[in-house]
Amino acid sequence: MAKLLIVDDEPNVLNALRRMCLNRDALPAIPDPEVMTFTSPVQALAYLKDHPVDLIISDFRMPEMDGAVFLTEARKLQANSARIIISAYADIEGIMRAINDAGIFQFVSKPWSDQELKAAIVQVLGHRALLVENQQLANEVRRQRGIISEQQAELERLELESPGITRVRWGEDGSVLLED
Amino acid sequence: MSATETVAPLGGDKTADLAWIRALYEFGQTAAYGADPLRVRQDILTHIVQGFDAESGSIALIVHGTEDELEIAAGTDLPQGIVGSRLQRGVGVFGHVVATGQPILINGNAAEAGLPLRVSEPRNRPAHSAMCWPLVVQEQIIGALAVNRATSRQRYTVEDLDRGQALASLLALVIANHQMNVDRDNRIVELSTLNETLQRVNAMLEDAQGQLIQSEKLASIGQIAAGVAHEINNPVGFVTSNLGTLESYLQRIFGLLGAYIEADRAAPAPVTEALARARVLRDNHDFDFLRGDIVDLLRESREGLVRVKGIVQDLKDFSRTGGEEAWEMADLHAVLESTLNIVRSELKRKARIEINYGNLPRVECVPSRLSQVFLNLLVNAGQAVGAEGKVTLSTGVEGSQVWIRVEDTGSGISEENLGRIFDPFFTTKPVGEGTGLGLSVSYAIVLKHGGQIDVESEVGVGTKFTVRLPIRHAGAAAAQVSADLYKSAA
Numbered sequence: 309m310a311k312l313l314i315v316d317d318e319p320n321v322l323n324a325l326r327r328m329c330l331n332r333d334a335l336p337a338i339p340d341p342e343v344m345t346f347t348s349p350v351q352a353l354a355y356l357k358d359h360p361v362d363l364i365i366s367d368f369r370m371p372e373m374d375g376a377v378f379l380t381e382a383r384k385l386q387a388n389s390a391r392i393i394i395s396a397y398a399d400i401e402g403i404m405r406a407i408n409d410a411g412i413f414q415f416v417s418k419p420w421s422d423q424e425l426k427a428a429i430v431q432v433l434g435h436r437a438l439l440v441e442n443q444q445l446a447n448e449v450r451r452q453r454g455i456i457s458e459q460q461a462e463l464e465r466l467e468l469e470s471p472g473i474t475r476v477r478w479g480e481d482g483s484v485l486l487e488d
Numbered sequence: 489m490s491a492t493e494t495v496a497p498l499g500g501d502k503t504a505d506l507a508w509i510r511a512l513y514e515f516g517q518t519a520a521y522g523a524d525p526l527r528v529r530q531d532i533l534t535h536i537v538q539g540f541d542a543e544s545g546s547i548a549l550i551v552h553g554t555e556d557e558l559e560i561a562a563g564t565d566l567p568q569g570i571v572g573s574r575l576q577r578g579v580g581v582f583g584h585v586v587a588t589g590q591p592i593l594i595n596g597n598a599a600e601a602g603l604p605l606r607v608s609e610p611r612n613r614p615a616h617s618a619m620c621w622p623l624v625v626q627e628q629i630i631g632a633l634a635v636n637r638a639t640s641r642q643r644y645t646v647e648d649l650d651r652g653q654a655l656a657s658l659l660a661l662v663i664a665n666h667q668m669n670v671d672r673d674n675r676i677v678e679l680s681t682l683n684e685t686l687q688r689v690n691a692m693l694e695d696a697q698g699q700l701i702q703s704e705k706l707a708s709i710g711q712i713a714a715g716v717a718h719e720i721n722n723p724v725g726f727v728t729s730n731l732g733t734l735e736s737y738l739q740r741i742f743g744l745l746g747a748y749i750e751a752d753r754a755a756p757a758p759v760t761e762a763l764a765r766a767r768v769l770r771d772n773h774d775f776d777f778l779r780g781d782i783v784d785l786l787r788e789s790r791e792g793l794v795r796v797k798g799i800v801q802d803l804k805d806f807s808r809t810g811g812e813e814a815w816e817m818a819d820l821h822a823v824l825e826s827t828l829n830i831v832r833s834e835l836k837r838k839a840r841i842e843i844n845y846g847n848l849p850r851v852e853c854v855p856s857r858l859s860q861v862f863l864n865l866l867v868n869a870g871q872a873v874g875a876e877g878k879v880t881l882s883t884g885v886e887g888s889q890v891w892i893r894v895e896d897t898g899s900g901i902s903e904e905n906l907g908r909i910f911d912p913f914f915t916t917k918p919v920g921e922g923t924g925l926g927l928s929v930s931y932a933i934v935l936k937h938g939g940q941i942d943v944e945s946e947v948g949v950g951t952k953f954t955v956r957l958p959i960r961h962a963g964a965a966a967a968q969v970s971a972d973l974y975k976s977a978a
Contacts, residue, residue: 324726327733334736369718396721419725419797422732 309340310433311360315352315378316367316394322347325365328422329429336423336430349378356385360471363433368395368402376402379410386471388443390436392428394420440468508539515662526571528666529562536659537564540619540652542635548575548582549623549631549663558582558631581620585632591621591656593649617643621656625664633659702910703935713803720800728793735786742779802925815961817850820858820892824881827862835870839877839896846884852961857933864926865894865953871917872898872951889939892955900947909943937961
């Protein structure tokens with residue numbers, strides 16, 4: 309299953325992208341896609357706090373924050389997510405932030421071609437899966453060699469599965485804060 | 489005093505006097521002498537010498553622009569070299585008369601005459617007799633006139649001096665009048681030269697203003713373009729995507745319908761009521777037509793979107809006309825060749841391409857942008873020529889500039905359109921074939937290179953575009969314009 313989160317301040321763009329991702333007939337097909345869309349980057353960040361996704365696609369120019377800032381924040385929440393910016397506009401400075409800070413995998417220009425964008429998504433998802441698998445295998449090796457404890461390896465596995473799950477947020481009165 | 493004692497104009501036959509005076513007056517009016525003031529004065533003087541029955545005479549005039557210097561302006565019977573020589577105010581007879589403004593009569597030796605006295609009494613011994621009058625115009629002394637009689641002749645009298653004063657005034661007017669004529673002629677020449685200069689400067693200003701207006705237009709279009717491009721690309725993006733999705737949905741639906749139709753064909757008679765209703769609907773709604781037309785509909789819509797994308801791309805190019813790209817010393821012939829390679833196949837089908845390269849130095853430019861300019865000009869030329877057309881591409885150097893000319897034997901551009909071809913969105917091509925941005929983008933690019941595009945065209949004969957570029961890129965085009973203006977005004 310591929311979990312995709314898409315952010316664009318224009319609902320029509322979101323609808324078009326959702327249709328495109330879910331349409332299995334137009335090749336290349338995204339394997340088993342599940343699409344969440346947000347017109348607000350702030351709401352998208354709130355969602356990302358406790359919903360792991362595989363790929364985040366974001367517009368660049370948005371009222372609340374630009375795509376580079378949004379994806380930089382998203383990366384902090386979910387380091388293993390793949391990130392794509394799709395935009396009709398970006399200056400060099402913005403693209404640099406998107407690459408250096410947000411660590412995007414692809415930059416796609418608007419108007420996009422469905423076929424090209426889907427191919428990019430499939431490729432990025434594959435790349436991301438490889439990275440995650442690589443990390444898991446590396447941890448497996450480290451655990452076997454005793455470099456990291458079984459507990460630590462398990463924590464990392466859990467963190468991969470559900471980002472944020474291994475971190476406990478404490479309230480001022482010593483209580484444990486749980487989000488919905 | 490008897491008539492015999494006086495000289496002709498000073499009291500002789502009245503008709504003769506008048507004729508003499510009239511002749512004197514006419515000298516002042518004679519424009520034919522304009523080019524040679526010396527000759528005019530000489531003629532006037534000769535006339536006066538005759539009129540006063542004198543042997544010789546001379547005129548001294550205050551040198552223009554000075555107060556104290558006199559110049560012998562004319563003379564009869566004077567030794568060579570005297571005319572044109574200078575005198576000081578207050579020195580000598582002329583100097584004295586000019587300084588005092590009073591006429592004098594000299595009989596005998598001037599020194600003996602006791603200047604500045606009026607010498608009225610004739611001396612006993614025969615001596616030469618002379619009169620000298622100041623020339624006054626509007627209370628301004630402009631010089632002096634003197635006439636002399638030989639020693640053997642009758643001497644002038646005080647009465648002669650008084651009568652002569654009136655003539656001197658007339659002469660002063662004649663000289664001043666003549667001087668004014670000369671001045672006027674000079675002014676006319678000056679004015680017409682000035683006028684020519686003004687016309688030239690004016691033409692250059694109009695040219696510069698035209699360029700400014702054009703670049704102003706381009707600049708504002710560029711600004712709008714950058715913003716609009718973004719706004720348009722968003723909807724174009726999702727409409728394109730939706731059309732793609734719609735097409736794929738329709739394929740599924742048609743697939744499904746196809747299956748139903750197959751099932752319908754295979755249905756055994758008699759058919760059910762529902763199936764009969766479906767058949768009626770299918771026939772009434774011309775289902776086969778719909779199925780075919782939907783394909784066209786989607787294809788045409790997609791073509792429209794491709795066009796919109798093209799326009800937006802042109803607009804984006806428009807806001808980037810060479811300002812931020814790398815400048816290099818490029819071989820323009822190589823740029824032209826690579827551009828020709830792109831259009832050659834299309835051009836060849838229609839026109840003969842003739843190449844006439846001069847010797848070009850390397851030119852400081854942004855080659856990719858200039859290539860865009862050449863591409864536009866060549867494509868336009870190709871579109872303008874008919875079946876048996878010719879497109880000539882020539883280059884050359886002119887001072888610190890190079891020129892590249894694209895000439896076609898095509899349909900030409902009408903005069904009313906010629907002034908608008910560089911305007912953004914102006915096109916005479918059929919809808920959909922041209923955005924009207926090609927030439928204005930080219931114009932903007934050439935302007936950024938500090939050059940200019942000139943166009944000459946004759947309907948039915950052909951069009952000639954000449955791009956001029958400075959070999960070294962030295963700032964804005966405006967600098968060149970102001971330098972030209974300075975040159976022509978100097």
